[in-house]
Amino acid sequence: MLQVENLNKSYKNGFNIYPVLTDVSLKVNQGEFVAVMGPSGSGKTTLLNCISCFIPYDSGTIRLGGRVISDLSEKGLSKVRNEKLGFIFQDFMLLDGLTVKENVCLPQIIAKKPIVEMEEKASMLCSLFGISQIMEKYPAEISGGEKQRTAVARSLMNDPYVILADEPTGNLDSKSCKAVIDAFLQAKNQAGATIFMVTHDSYAASFCDRVIVLKDGCIHQELTRASTRRAFMDELLNTLRILGGDIDDNE
Numbered sequence: 001m002l003q004v005e006n007l008n009k010s011y012k013n014g015f016n017i018y019p020v021l022t023d024v025s026l027k028v029n030q031g032e033f034v035a036v037m038g039p040s041g042s043g044k045t046t047l048l049n050c051i052s053c054f055i056p057y058d059s060g061t062i063r064l065g066g067r068v069i070s071d072l073s074e075k076g077l078s079k080v081r082n083e084k085l086g087f088i089f090q091d092f093m094l095l096d097g098l099t100v101k102e103n104v105c106l107p108q109i110i111a112k113k114p115i116v117e118m119e120e121k122a123s124m125l126c127s128l129f130g131i132s133q134i135m136e137k138y139p140a141e142i143s144g145g146e147k148q149r150t151a152v153a154r155s156l157m158n159d160p161y162v163i164l165a166d167e168p169t170g171n172l173d174s175k176s177c178k179a180v181i182d183a184f185l186q187a188k189n190q191a192g193a194t195i196f197m198v199t200h201d202s203y204a205a206s207f208c209d210r211v212i213v214l215k216d217g218c219i220h221q222e223l224t225r226a227s228t229r230r231a232f233m234d235e236l237l238n239t240l241r242i243l244g245g246d247i248d249d250n251e
């Protein structure tokens with residue numbers, strides 16, 4: 001569904017070149033829920049921005065649904081961004097002047113899809129995420145949890161290849177964090193969604209099928225959830241503790 005091969009990305013400052021991602025290769029399969037973790041500055045957001053087609057990269061190949069995105073024109077990239085990717089941001093970015101229903105419909109309004117089809121799809125997703133009763137309300141009139149579920153419903157509107165989530169549980173209390181994760185699990189289990197999430201939160205990541213750990217712009221480790229969520233969380237915490245330098249790798 002998403003395939004990154006030998007991705008290299010550097011930032012330039014005057015004559016100085018700072019490599020940020022070096023030879024990153026990864027694959028996310030259909031219906032997988034994958035997190036990217038790693039210390040601050042390890043390149044997580046840069047990786048997500050390359051996959052989102054928001055920033056150019058130096059070399060490598062990114063494939064979405066089998067299609068190489070660097071081959072696309074600017075117009076083609078915009079279409080991919082709107083129709084083949086779903087985005088979830090830290091503050092959910094709902095438009096205040098639109099109702100919940102209009103916010104959910106937005107990707108299809110931009111894609112100029114027929115209204116009847118759009119409304120049917122929005123109603124189905126709002127029902128799936130338990131927000132049918134607030135469809136006519138505005139973001140200012142709904143709770144944080146309802147905003148999160150609205151954003152997840154919106155991200156699924158065009159049946160995207162992948163939902164890209166950037167720190168979706170950052171700044172949330174544990175109850176709201178669990179609500180976001182539950183919405184992702186529901187999207188995965190009931191709508192077959194593929195989710196790729198950047199996070200610092202080991203609790204959120206422990207619900208994933210797999211966690212890719214970045215260090216200094218390289219893939220340091222990939223951890224697959226094998227047993228209980230709690231055991232996976234302990235494994236993640238331990239891996240990140242070692243990366244953070246708290247204990248020796250060979251200990």
Ligand SMILES: Nc1ncnc2c1ncn2[C@@H]1O[C@H](COP(=O)(O)OP(=O)(O)OP(=O)(O)O)[C@@H](O)[C@H]1O
Pocket residue numbers: 011012020038039040041042043044045046047
């Ligand atoms: N636009 C930019 N221009 C120059 N350098 C940048 C730019 N954006 C990020 N960087 C640098 O690239 C490196 C990776 O940044 P990135 O934001 O991808 O890391 P991150 O792992 O997401 O960090 P954090 O966990 O703190 O959000 C950092 O050293 C950062 O300073």
